Amino acid sequence: MSMRFLITGGLGFIGSNFIRYLLNKNKDARVTILDKISQGANLDNLQGIDDENYIFIKGDICDSKSIKSLIENVDAVINFAAETHVDRSIADPWPFFKSNVEGALTLLEVIRNSNKSIRFIQIGTDESYGEIKEGSFIENNMLKPSSPYSASKASADMFCIAYHNTYDLDVTVTRCTNNFGPFQFLEKFIPKVIVRAYLDLKVPIYGSGSNIRDWIYVNDHCEAICKVLEKGRAGHIYNIASGNELENIKVAENILRLMNKPKSLIEFVEDRPGHDLRYSLDSSKIRSELGWKPKYKFQEAMEETVNWYLSNEHWWKKLLDEKNIHQTPWKLHQ
Numbered sequence: 139m140s141m142r143f144l145i146t147g148g149l150g151f152i153g154s155n156f157i158r159y160l161l162n163k164n165k166d167a168r169v170t171i172l173d174k175i176s177q178g179a180n181l182d183n184l185q186g187i188d189d190e191n192y193i194f195i196k197g198d199i200c201d202s203k204s205i206k207s208l209i210e211n212v213d214a215v216i217n218f219a220a221e222t223h224v225d226r227s228i229a230d231p232w233p234f235f236k237s238n239v240e241g242a243l244t245l246l247e248v249i250r251n252s253n254k255s256i257r258f259i260q261i262g263t264d265e266s267y268g269e270i271k272e273g274s275f276i277e278n279n280m281l282k283p284s285s286p287y288s289a290s291k292a293s294a295d296m297f298c299i300a301y302h303n304t305y306d307l308d309v310t311v312t313r314c315t316n317n318f319g320p321f322q323f324l325e326k327f328i329p330k331v332i333v334r335a336y337l338d339l340k341v342p343i344y345g346s347g348s349n350i351r352d353w354i355y356v357n358d359h360c361e362a363i364c365k366v367l368e369k370g371r372a373g374h375i376y377n378i379a380s381g382n383e384l385e386n387i388k389v390a391e392n393i394l395r396l397m398n399k400p401k402s403l404i405e406f407v408e409d410r411p412g413h414d415l416r417y418s419l420d421s422s423k424i425r426s427e428l429g430w431k432p433k434y435k436f437q438e439a440m441e442e443t444v445n446w447y448l449s450n451e452h453w454w455k456k457l458l459d460e461k462n463i464h465q466t467p468w469k470l471h472q
């Protein structure tokens with residue numbers, strides 16, 4: 139029998155890429171998407187996916203009544219749903235607590251009370267570990283989140299592991315580094331650099347641009363999630379990383395070079411509070427245990443990504459008009 143999925147947050151960047159990846163790999167998969175249509179959501183992210191392959195339901199993961207009916211007919215729940223913009227979490231943490239903590243807990247509670255055997259994958263982030271000056275975090279390192287966003291994500295991970303330990307739920311947590319690729323919301327670093335450079339607007343970089351992030355192409359992340367879904371152990375956490383550690387300034391300069399735009403577009407702006415200097419994950423566990431490794435080379439994937447935004451102007455122009463992107467709460471980068 140084909141597997142039936144509830145994919146929460148499926149209208150967002152990674153969720154929509156995951157649905158496309160999953161349906162390409164497994165044409166028989168049956169997908170129900172639940173999304174509240176919050177900031178990062180976009181129905182146009184499902185473009186190119188045959189609408190016979192999924193059902194979309196607008197709803198909130200905090201609404202236990204709807205979740206209860208939705209999980210009646212699913213084998214697995216993959217929780218991508220979250221408020222995800224760190225700057226927004228600094229301006230107002232409550233929506234982050236609500237969706238990221240209460241939402242995850244609601245899903246766990248409904249599954250526990252259903253007495254069904256449902257596989258639950260929680261999509262977590264490297265930001266939960268906090269910054270690391272040297273070396274890389276392994277899965278059982280202490281969590282030291284710095285922002286309200288990462289605190290909410292760390293908290294959800296802990297509920298997930300607790301639900302496995304206490305109620306024996308079939309729950310696995312993934313923690314991935316920074317993703318890039320098509321369909322990423324324009325508030326995020328890489329699409330922001332591409333679109334602003336295209337429009338010849340200043341490209342804002344926090345502080346001196348020396349913060350280091352480890353970048354992974356979104357399809358590599360999607361493949362890792364599939365491996366975890368198939369073979370990941372319940373009650374376990376899997377770090378996912380490609381090992382492309384780069385300073386933000388280097389990433390921005392690379393994009394400007396690919397677009398033939400001048401470096402003078404870069405504008406250093408006041409750093410955000412609690413800005414972690416470096417994230418780094420050791421992903422040996424998923425590589426050795428589940429046989430995953432990244433397929434995409436950073437530079438090729440970055441070129442593909444830049445080209446995607448340049449040839450999909452209709453996608454991002456509509457967002458600029460509809461979502462007031464330049465009005466991000468922490469800084470106005472006009």
Ligand SMILES: NC(=O)c1ccc[n+]([C@@H]2O[C@H](COP(=O)([O-])OP(=O)(O)OC[C@H]3O[C@@H](n4cnc5c(N)ncnc54)[C@H](O)[C@@H]3O)[C@@H](O)[C@H]2O)c1
Nearest residue numbers: 147150151152174175176178179198199219220237316317
């Ligand atoms: N983008 C990254 O680099 C990255 C890295 C590691 C982990 N993650 C995690 O991956 C997941 C997806 O991230 P993304 O970058 O695609 O974010 P995104 O903001 O593009 O998408 C999140 C989606 O969740 C939906 N959502 C938010 N609250 C909801 C709620 N209460 N009920 C239902 N839907 C809700 C939003 O409408 C949106 O469509 C998040 O959990 C994030 O923490 C992201």
